[in-house]
Amino acid sequence: MKALLIIPTYNEVENIDRLLGILLRDTADLEILVLDDNSPDGTAKAVKAKMASEPRIHLIERPGKMGLGSAYVTGFKYALKNGFEFIMEMDADFSHNPADVPRLLETAQNYDLVIGSRYSNGVNIVNWPIRRLLISYFASKYVRFITSMPIKDPTGGFKCFNRKVLESINLDRILSDGYAFQIEMNFRAWVQGFRIKEIPIIFTERINGVSKMNKHIVWEAVWMVWHLQFRKLLGNLH
Ligand SMILES: Nc1nc2c(ncn2[C@@H]2O[C@H](COP(=O)(O)OP(=O)(O)OP(=O)(O)O)[C@@H](O)[C@H]2O)c(=O)[nH]1
Ligand SMILES: [Mg+2]
Numbered sequence: 562m563k564a565l566l567i568i569p570t571y572n573e574v575e576n577i578d579r580l581l582g583i584l585l586r587d588t589a590d591l592e593i594l595v596l597d598d599n600s601p602d603g604t605a606k607a608v609k610a611k612m613a614s615e616p617r618i619h620l621i622e623r624p625g626k627m628g629l630g631s632a633y634v635t636g637f638k639y640a641l642k643n644g645f646e647f648i649m650e651m652d653a654d655f656s657h658n659p660a661d662v663p664r665l666l667e668t669a670q671n672y673d674l675v676i677g678s679r680y681s682n683g684v685n686i687v688n689w690p691i692r693r694l695l696i697s698y699f700a701s702k703y704v705r706f707i708t709s710m711p712i713k714d715p716t717g718g719f720k721c722f723n724r725k726v727l728e729s730i731n732l733d734r735i736l737s738d739g740y741a742f743q744i745e746m747n748f749r750a751w752v753q754g755f756r757i758k759e760i761p762i763i764f765t766e767r768i769n770g771v772s773k774m775n776k777h778i779v780w781e782a783v784w785m786v787w788h789l790q791f792r793k794l795l796g797n798l799h
Contacts, residue, residue, distance in 0.1 A: 717762075
């Protein structure tokens with residue numbers, strides 16, 4: 562089994578070293594790709610220090626902050642080129658629990674796309690302001706209402722793709738960047754009939770570092786859902 566965990570970073574120096582340490586310790590045959598956008602806080606430098614003693618860590622550095630969606634696309638292309646069979650996504654800020662990685666991977670043996678879901682067993686989010694929780698929760702209902710896609714947590718960023726899913730998607734055609742990126746990947750996988758499984762996770766708000774969430778990426782998702790649905794109905798989703 563060849564698995565790659567992609568971690569996009571922007572100013573995560575307070576988190577990345579500890580996170581990499583835990584992941585490498587607990588998941589024997591996992592390789593990790595950190596995708597850093599020239600974080601001013603020196604995140605890439607911390608990764609390089611770790612790489613010196615750890616061949617399972619890889620690093621791609623981009624010249625500036627270019628967004629989460631394109632970071633993942635870059636990571637996906639790297640994974641396909643280097644023969645990885647399972648390709649995972651995870652945030653660097655400990656919102657996703659590294660202890661859940663083996664469970665995601667295990668489930669991925671029987672499904673094409675596994676999604677760590679905050680909403681598959683009620684609501685499993687710790688320390689979010691109620692406003693943010695409501696936006697996220699109703700966003701997931703909204704996505705389902707417009708698209709009928711049977712996914713309870715369509716915007717989550719803790720997941721595992723089988724490489725055949727990524728191979729089947731034209732990565733240069735991905736339109737979206739923020740939350741919409743996650744929705745778009747799920748939608749494209751679902752439309753093609755891939756087997757999708759949600760497993761419950763507990764999501765915890767970041768303790769260290771600052772959020773990059775903004776209004777723009779929420780609105781992007783609101784419109785993108787219609788866009789994707791129309792493209793699907795017109796048979797034009799390539
Ligand atoms: N490479 C890269 N990584 C990014 C970019 N924006 C965010 N990230 C990383 O993507 C992951 C998710 O971003 P967060 O800032 O945690 O976004 P969020 O989870 O919506 O918000 P909070 O957790 O509340 O801060 C983190 O690991 C970030 O460091 C970007 O433009 N480029
Ligand atoms: Mg976060």
